Amino acid sequence: MRKIMSYIGAISATVMLAACGNGAQNTSNKTESESSGTKSEITYAIWDSGQEKGLRKIADKFEEKNKDIKVKIQVVNWDAYWTMLEAGATGGTLPDTFWMHSNEIYRYGSNNMLLGLDDYLAKSKDAKLENFPEGLNKIYNVGGKQYAVPKDYDTIGLWYNKKMFDEAGVAYPDESWDWNKLYEVAKKLTKEDGSQYGFLAPLHNQEGFYNFIYQNDGTVITPDKKSGYDNPKTIQALEYYMRFVKEKLSPEITDDKKRAEVLQNGQVAMALFGSWNLSSFNDNEYIKNNFDIAVLPKGNTGKRVTIFNGLGNAISANTKHKEASWKWVEFLSSKEGQDMQASLGVAISAYKGAATTWVDSNKNFHIKSFIDMVDDAQIRPYSNSTSKWEEKSYELLKPAYLGQKTVEEACNDVAKMMNEELSSEK
Structure with a gap:
C-alpha cells in the first residue's frame, strides 16, 4: 500500500x-x-x-x-x-x-x-x-x-461476462490487457443490433473515468488544490473513455441506478464495479453464474491504477x-x-x-483481483468541498458524454467551476 x-x-x-x-x-x-x-x-x-x-x-x-x-x-x-x-x-x-x-x-x-x-x-x-x-x-x-x-x-475491478466471451471465442481479460486491448475486445463483443455492448462506460467517476484519468498520469485535483480537469492527460483519458459511448460500444448511462441493471440484464460484456458490490452481485443468480473479475487494464503509460x-x-x-x-x-x-x-x-x-480472510470468503469470483491492485491504488480525489464540485462536474461533463460538446470544452468548464469552489476553501 x-x-x-x-x-x-x-x-x-x-x-x-x-x-x-x-x-x-x-x-x-x-x-x-x-x-x-x-x-x-x-x-x-x-x-x-x-x-x-x-x-x-x-x-x-x-x-x-x-x-x-x-x-x-x-x-x-x-x-x-x-x-x-x-x-x-x-x-x-x-x-x-x-x-x-x-x-x-x-x-x-x-x-x-x-x-x-x-x-x-x-x-x-x-x-x-x-x-x-x-x-x-x-x-x-x-x-x-x-x-x-x-x-x-x-478498489475497482473489471467484471466480465464469461458466457459472452466464450460465445465470441475471446480469451478472458488478464494482467496483459491495456487500453488498446480493452477497446479491441469491446468492439468484438458489441452487437450491431444494440442487444449487447462490449463495455459499460457510464457517466460515473469512482467506478468509471477516475481510474482511466490516473492510469494516464492525469489528475482530478492537484496537491495545491487546483482542478486537474484542464490537464491534457486528463482530457486525453476522458476522450478515450467517452469514445466507447460515441462509437456505441457502450450504452449511454447517466443514471447511477441503471449501471447494475444493464449488467444483470445481460446487456454488457464488461464493466467496472467496486469490491463493495460483492455481496449483492453474489446474490444475483445471473451475475453469479456468468461473471468473473479481473484486474483493470493498464493505461498507455503502462500503469494499472485503481481508485481506492x-x-x-x-x-x-x-x-x-x-x-x-x-x-x-x-x-x-x-x-x-x-x-x-x-x-x-x-x-x-x-x-x-485481514485481506486474505476476505479473499477466502468467496470462491465464486476471483476476488483476489481487488487485492492485487492495492499497491497501485490512488485515493479517491476529495477536498473539503467535494460534495459541491463533484455533483456539478457530472452536469458539466454530461454534454460531452452525450456528444453535444467536445471533451476538452467540457473539461475546461469543469476546471473553471472546480477552481472557484476550491478557492473558497483557502
Whole structure:
C-alpha cells in the first residue's frame, strides 16, 4: 500500500452546516440508562443493503457479549442517506452510529456533529489506529481530531461476462490487457443490433473515468488544490473513455441506478464495479453464474491504477448513548469484528492482514483481483468541498458524454467551476 500508507489528506477549510452539537470526548459521560444498567438501543445507519445481512451477524455477536445493548441497523439508500443525515444534524437527531464517507467528513467533523474519538481510542485495548492504513486514518481526521475509525477499503475491478466471451471465442481479460486491448475486445463483443455492448462506460467517476484519468498520469485535483480537469492527460483519458459511448460500444448511462441493471440484464460484456458490490452481485443468480473479475487494464503509460476509498464508523456528538455507541464502534474496529466482516464477505476489512480472510470468503469470483491492485491504488480525489464540485462536474461533463460538446470544452468548464469552489476553501 505504498501510496495509501503515505497519503496525507490535509483538511483545512471551513464549510458551514447549520446544526448544533459538540465534539466532546468525555468518556465518562454516561446517560441515566447506561448508569442504571437498563438496556440501551442504538441505531447504526448504513446505505448498502447488500452488507446488511453480514453486519447483522456481527451485531448479533456483539449483543451476545454486551447483553445490555441492542443494535438496530437502519438501511437508507445513498441519496436519501445524506438527506437524512443533514436533516438529523440540523435537528439534533442523527443516528447514534453511522457510516461516514470521504466526501462528507469535513463538514460533519468541522461543525461538531461527530463525537471526537481520540480519548476513547487512547483507552481502548481493541481499537487502535495503528491497525489500519495511515491513509484511511487521515481521511477521517479533521483539525487533528479523529472522528471515525476505518471500517473497510475498496478498489475497482473489471467484471466480465464469461458466457459472452466464450460465445465470441475471446480469451478472458488478464494482467496483459491495456487500453488498446480493452477497446479491441469491446468492439468484438458489441452487437450491431444494440442487444449487447462490449463495455459499460457510464457517466460515473469512482467506478468509471477516475481510474482511466490516473492510469494516464492525469489528475482530478492537484496537491495545491487546483482542478486537474484542464490537464491534457486528463482530457486525453476522458476522450478515450467517452469514445466507447460515441462509437456505441457502450450504452449511454447517466443514471447511477441503471449501471447494475444493464449488467444483470445481460446487456454488457464488461464493466467496472467496486469490491463493495460483492455481496449483492453474489446474490444475483445471473451475475453469479456468468461473471468473473479481473484486474483493470493498464493505461498507455503502462500503469494499472485503481481508485481506492474506505468508509469510516462514526458516532453522533449528540447521542444519548455515548458509551454503548463507542462499545459498538470499538467492536467493529477490533480484530474480531474486522475478521468477521472479512470472513462473511461483507467488505474488505481495513484491519491490516485481514485481506486474505476476505479473499477466502468467496470462491465464486476471483476476488483476489481487488487485492492485487492495492499497491497501485490512488485515493479517491476529495477536498473539503467535494460534495459541491463533484455533483456539478457530472452536469458539466454530461454534454460531452452525450456528444453535444467536445471533451476538452467540457473539461475546461469543469476546471473553471472546480477552481472557484476550491478557492473558497483557502
